[in-house]
Amino acid sequence: MVGCFVLELKRAETTSGERPWRPRVGSRGGELPPAFYGLVNAVDSELGDRLHAASGRAPYTAGCFKLRSGGDGLRLRFTALTREVFAALSAGLFARLTGGERLRLGGEPFELVRFTFDGADEPLAGLSDYPRLLPPTPPRHLSFRFLTPATFRAGDANLPLPLPQSVFRGLWEKWNAFAPPDLRMDREVLTVAEKHVVPCAFRVRSAERQVKQGKVVGFFGNCRYEILGDQSPEVAQALGALTNYAFYAGVGAKTTMGLGQVLTECAPSV
Structure with a gap:
């Protein structure tokens, strides 16, 4: 749940x-x-x-x-x-x-x-629950609206950019940590996200947010990703599920402190 x-x-x-x-x-x-x-x-x-x-x-x-x-x-x-x-x-x-x-x-x-x-x-x-987060049809476009600044840890630094590998890696890890065992995703989903998912439209801005440890630079705004190539329906649906999951799981670092709050949408090919 x-x-x-x-x-x-x-x-x-x-x-x-x-x-x-x-x-x-x-x-x-x-x-x-x-x-x-x-x-x-x-x-x-x-x-x-x-x-x-x-x-x-x-x-x-x-x-x-x-x-x-x-x-x-x-x-x-x-x-x-x-x-x-x-x-x-x-x-x-x-x-x-x-x-x-x-x-x-x-x-x-x-x-x-x-x-x-x-x-x-x-x-x-x-x-919702984890099974219902799977979209009924394989999506081609994955849309994120970042309501609060988001950022990603990169070593000892923060990376305030909506790179698909950063967005979906964190969601994939959270899903596999908390979803029922029979719904956990294999690494192929992450590989496709890293190699075959690209931003196709975006408008984001940088912003600072105060957290417990000090100020963090993040980004907010809109970003739409496209799944390139002929990926399997199962992998495309898994990426759609991660997109839907982001509404609940947040995106990036410090989501317990107000960062990475998002609205999302999956869409098929047009």
Whole structure:
């Protein structure tokens, strides 16, 4: 199971005389994981401890966005890449909503107004499972809209470019880490992504994002990739599944701190 929750938060009432609050959307990267762990720990502290102590790829992502209506609040976006994380996160959100307990980001209190995982209600929300991420027909074009800056680790440096080998390698690794064993993908999918997938249209810009370790340079915007040659339908469908998976798994580094949040689309030949 994979799921994406969007939370609507509003600034909680505080005592008069406090300094005026100003939304700092885009600078809250390091504050997102504690908010996620707070929700999970409230219902499953053992899982929260395991996730916090684990190294490598995390089975969740986090993002922060402005309210669509504007106003004194924000939207948080948490995704879950396993059934266990989905169950704990949903239970934690229900408990927080019904109990009225505040969430804190960077020491500032927020009230949870509502949350949803219904994509019809909120374009950044959604619910699926790994088999349903496979497109019904083999795609030729794979479109990504990078909503928040994305970057990729290259040795000790960051590479803020939407190279197909960088995009699909990370998705392939996450898929094989968290998908059911019978759906794991072989290396041929990655080889095709590296040698036969190219950007065919793109418009991206660089941007800085503050995370826990400091500032990171990334890119955001739109990029469409094309699968070249006569690739097998199975490999093309696998690449389509990875594209659909990116909506939940994020793209690139530091996806638990707000980077690499994307919308995606697969399309056949035209």
